[in-house]
Amino acid sequence: MADGAFTSDPSRTLDRADRFVRVMDNAVVVVTAADDSECSGCLVGFATQVSIRPWRIMAALSKDNHTFSVAQRAEHLVLHLLTDRDRPLARLFGELSGDDIDKLALVPCREGPGHTVMVRGLSGLITRVVDRVDFGDHVGHVLEPVGWFGPDPGDRRSMTMNDVADFEPGHPRN
Template sequence: MTGPGRLIAVDVSGTFEALVGELEYSMFIVTVAAGEQLAGCLVGFSCQTSMHPLRFLVCLSRENQTYRVAMSAPELAVHFVPRQAEALVELFGGCTGDVVDKFSRCAWQPGPAGVPILQECPNWFVGRVLDRLDLGDHVGFLLEPVAAQRAGGPPYYPFRQAKDLEPGHPA
């Protein structure tokens, strides 16, 4: 019997994964420059955390080359990925920067602080890293937007469309 004060014994981990697996949210591509190093990856864990002041959180896997470069970078770029940018998603989500020079395979230009801005993503912002938060197998980068461009609108690349992508690195 269930009701107030009664718990249902379930596989919490499996149930939670199924619940969040049904969410429909946008994927992003994060790019970073630190010295001569460029890196970028597809990101599914992200959200706006404050309106006043503006804050946004992106989470990078500790296994990812982008994470290693971002640990010494003052700013990150967050790209809103158009739904039709399948090849870009495959490049930044399915290849590892440890093996592949992603930036030789796509059009980009240096943005604020030299951060790569992907030409196929007309909507983006660059954020100053305010804090790095240990969140388990990912590290959260709390960003303060310092530059932004909006030159189009949705639809953006959805999580559901990226679920079957074989990642360049395990999370």
């Protein structure tokens, strides 16, 4: 297909859409969720600010993920910023399944407000869930910030989807 040519062929369009997203290279975050009885965390590649006024961020969790079931009952979610120094944590939260292991038991954590779990050493945004939107295989959690913790990330680059492309996910990619 020549540059600038139009196609509506579904398979070619999806291939180009995948390439488009790969170039966008979204940041990845660790999302933790907790309720009265359990806590869980996972690596999330679908997280972005979705509004300025009111300020909102969205994190979409896979329905196949253990953290998803906890997040459905949680009033708050915590988004942890990952940088180039955090690859081992990204691998832990991205490659292991909460169905098989308690990932949060393997890292230093502390309890925060509203049944939140904060991973020590990371910077994070404590959020309140204001809405949930079903996108198909993922559910977007629309979030408002209610607190911040951890060190100032300064000018360090966020870890991105391309940085973790070699990971073997704890659940098959949808």
